[in-house]
Amino acid sequence: MDTMAVTLEGPGRLALKRLELRAVEASDVVVSIHWSGVSSGTEKLLWTGEMPPFPGMGYPLVPGYESVGRIVDAGHDAQSRIGEWVFVPGANCYTDARGLFGGTARTLIVPAARALPIPESLAEQGVLFALAATARHALAGGDAPDLIIGHGVLGRLLARIAIANGAPAPTVWEVDPARTHGAQGYDVVHPEADSRSDYRSIYDVSGDASLLDTLVTRLGKGGEIVLAGFYRDRLGFDFAPAFQREARLRIAAEWQPEDLAAMQSLIQTGALNLAGLVTDVAPAGDACAAYPTAFEDRDCLKLVLDWSELA
Numbered sequence: 001m002d003t004m005a006v007t008l009e010g011p012g013r014l015a016l017k018r019l020e021l022r023a024v025e026a027s028d029v030v031v032s033i034h035w036s037g038v039s040s041g042t043e044k045l046l047w048t049g050e051m052p053p054f055p056g057m058g059y060p061l062v063p064g065y066e067s068v069g070r071i072v073d074a075g076h077d078a079q080s081r082i083g084e085w086v087f088v089p090g091a092n093c094y095t096d097a098r099g100l101f102g103g104t105a106r107t108l109i110v111p112a113a114r115a116l117p118i119p120e121s122l123a124e125q126g127v128l129f130a131l132a133a134t135a136r137h138a139l140a141g142g143d144a145p146d147l148i149i150g151h152g153v154l155g156r157l158l159a160r161i162a163i164a165n166g167a168p169a170p171t172v173w174e175v176d177p178a179r180t181h182g183a184q185g186y187d188v189v190h191p192e193a194d195s196r197s198d199y200r201s202i203y204d205v206s207g208d209a210s211l212l213d214t215l216v217t218r219l220g221k222g223g224e225i226v227l228a229g230f231y232r233d234r235l236g237f238d239f240a241p242a243f244q245r246e247a248r249l250r251i252a253a254e255w256q257p258e259d260l261a262a263m264q265s266l267i268q269t270g271a272l273n274l275a276g277l278v279t280d281v282a283p284a285g286d287a288c289a290a291y292p293t294a295f296e297d298r299d300c301l302k303l304v305l306d307w308s309e310l311a
Contacts, residue, residue: 001030004310005105006287007097010059011049016287019062020095021109029081029115030073031088031108036284037066037127038294038303040152041207041230042101047295050232060097064104065090068126069307071115078112085120087129089260106284106307116260122267124281124304125274132157132272133259138228138252140259143201145170145226147218150206151179151188153277153302154228158203159186161263164271170203171196178298182276199223209233216242224248278302284310 001021009015024030043063045051067088071081092099093109102108118126135157139145144167148155151174159170169186171194180188191214198220204211207229215225216237223245227235241247266272280303282290287305294303 001107001109003105003107004284005062005094005097006064006284006291006305007060007062008046012047014047014288014291016285019097019105021093021107022095024073024075024109026075026077027112028075028109029071029078029086029112031067031069031086031110031115032072033067033069033088033103033106033108033307035068035124035127036064036104036305036307037130037278038064038104038291038305039066040294040300040302041154043291044295045230045232047291052232058098062091062094062097062099062102062104065101066127066130067091067103067105067108068118068122068124069108070120074112081112081115084115084117086115087118087126087260088115089130104287104305106310116264118264119268122274124278124306127304128153128157128274128277128302129260129263129267130255132161132263132267132274133255134252135161135228136262137255137259138203138226139165140262141252142224142226142250144168145201145203146199147196147202148172149202149204149208149211149215150174150229151176151182152205154205156182156184156277158205158228160184160272161266164266176298179301182301184273202226203228205229207231209235212237213241216245216247219245219247222246222248224250226250226252228252278304280304281306 090101090103091108144162172188173191203226279301284305284307
């Protein structure tokens with residue numbers, strides 16, 4: 001079996017080509033992908049060649065961990081799953097390319113446990129499950145945010161999930177005028193318009209390693225900074241201001257299966273609204289042109305590839 005897949009041949013070199021797939025094992029499912037999301041965080045670092053050392057890193061590789069489609073075949077132990085519409089958080093099923101993160105392809109083979117049933121009615125919004133789970137994982141580790149840094153998709157999901165869970169509406173900082181719109185029940189302000197310095201819990205999803213000193217000065221006594229983005233550069237801060245505030249620092253790592261399950265519940269009950277987060281949809285056949293749009297166009301919050309017309 002083989003598939004068409006987006007392949008990063010090296011920094012700045014992307015191709016859409018056919019790759020051979022490994023054999024289907026007894027507990028595997030075969031998923032025909034309809035939608036796959038492009039990450040403007042980790043995938044951009046792979047594209048630019050700036051990704052820090054990471055297990056499985058190397059080229060050529062298939063990126064992507066936000067795929068949605070239907071199970072069309074399965075191994076002996078997973079036959080009952082055929083026909084389900086599922087979210088797939090990446091795959092490692094290629095014989096001639098690395099599967100870091102591996103989800104941007106027309107057909108995927110994954111263990112059945114990695115295919116999460118979701119409503120087909122979500123359409124392209126279904127690719128947001130991974131980011132929603134990432135936001136939930138950060139929130140589950142401590143207090144809800146008083147302040148969120150960055151109003152991209154992850155920042156918006158943090159705010160929406162916090163409110164859906166009954167927390168007070170956070171303040172969100174955003175310096176890009178193009179990204180100040182779209183708030184649902186919370187305020188988005190420029191940092192210079194905010195004079196508060198008593199925040200209890202600050203969540204940073206900007207990916208900007210230079211902000212730590214500024215964020216420390218905005219904490220109240222015993223406050224916490226949560227690093228929920230992905231950072232290319234070395235992080236550092238002045239000790240004395242952090243010492244005076246008895247500041248705490250927490251790093252939110254990758255989501256866990258229980259985070260996906262929690263998001264599935266919030267989304268299916270309507271408590272979490274995913275509207276307005278996917279801004280661009282492109283045919284998968286145009287992937288080579290679409291990726292720069294996802295990384296460079298500030299009006300593009302989230303770009304999704306549509307694989308439905310690609311054999």
